Amino acid sequence: MIAALAFYIFAAILIASAVMVVTSRNPVHSVLFLILAFFNASALFLMAGAEFLAMILVIVYVGAVAVLFLFVVMMLDIDFAQLRQGFQRYAPLGAVIGAILFLELLFVYGSWQFAPDAATLRMNAVPADPTVTNTEALGRLVYTDYIYLFQISGLILLVAMIGAIVLTLRDKPANSKRQDIGTQIARAEAVPLAKVPAGAGLGTLGIIRRKLPEPPKPKAVAQDDHGHGGHHGGHH
CATH class of the missing domain: 1.20.5 (Single alpha-helices involved in coiled-coils or other helix-helix interfaces)
Structure with a gap:
């Protein structure tokens, strides 16, 4: 009874999170719902006796793939409003493809037959x-x-x-920085080596450093007879 109840709970959460992955407008929320779906699928695998698949689903997909998706979605500067501009134009074509796939699934389901010993192997992943x-x-x-x-x-x-x-x-902009291996390893503009005597400085090579501007001098402050500076204010 408890196993059946846990199965229906995990399966319901898995289906709901899978639907939210597709229908969520925010891609970050889609990745988070995908992680939730992976956890529930791992629980179903664990109940079926496939503990290896359950751990692999958590370690590989949740720990690596889903987190990588999350970082990529958050770091890429994607204009999602621009991506949705052609939705209405391609909606009929998408509907036709979806209908074809749905008919194929119906044909497969109609011709599906369970093996004679499938009932005895259900929820029993232990090898013979x-x-x-x-x-x-x-x-x-x-x-x-x-x-x-x-x-x-x-x-x-x-x-x-x-x-x-x-x-x-x-759609990467043309003025973006790209790596040019040929320019990096080229020696056409190399500076020739020269032997400079010790203590000669850069002047021997004709390199003159630009003098730095002198810092501004502090302004003198006028003082009165009592040694106080500043302006005298009138008293009424």
């Missing part, structure tokens, strides 16, 4: 061999049976990362 740990069993599946799918998913993430960088830097 008691000598094999949960982490070892997961490694065997990922790096043997599904190695090609694993590599393809990594390639997709790499392409998405490169695309995000290109889209971010495409």
Whole structure:
């Protein structure tokens, strides 16, 4: 009873936080809701017996990826009002693509069939061999049976990362400072070395330092007969 109640609570919070990630107008709030979704998904993995996936989700995604997203969003000077200008123009195309994806999900759900032994394996991630740990069993599946799918998913993430960088830097101003390796290592404007006698100073090389301006002298203050300075005020 307690496990079922905890499952529904974590699942409800996970779905709500996932919706807020997409619908939040502030990108910082979206990243914070994403971190909340990761924590709830980690709790679901822990309840299912996959403690390795639960810890990896917290350490890798929450501790590294989500925090990196947060820093990138806060440091980049992105004009979100300008990004939303073409929303109405591309809304019909987006609606068509969304409808196609929704129909594909319906087709997949309609043709989905559970394996005969799926009911017995539900909420039981312990391998059949008691000598094999949960982490070892997961490694065997990922790096043997599904190695090609694993590599393809990594390639997709790499392409998405490169695309995000290109889209971010495409409107970079022309007068921004860029690194020029050729200028840094060039020796065309190098200063020749010269042997200067000890004590000769810079004048031997024709280098004359500009004299600094003298500090202003303090103004003299007039004093009266009693030795007091300043202006005399009239008394009425």
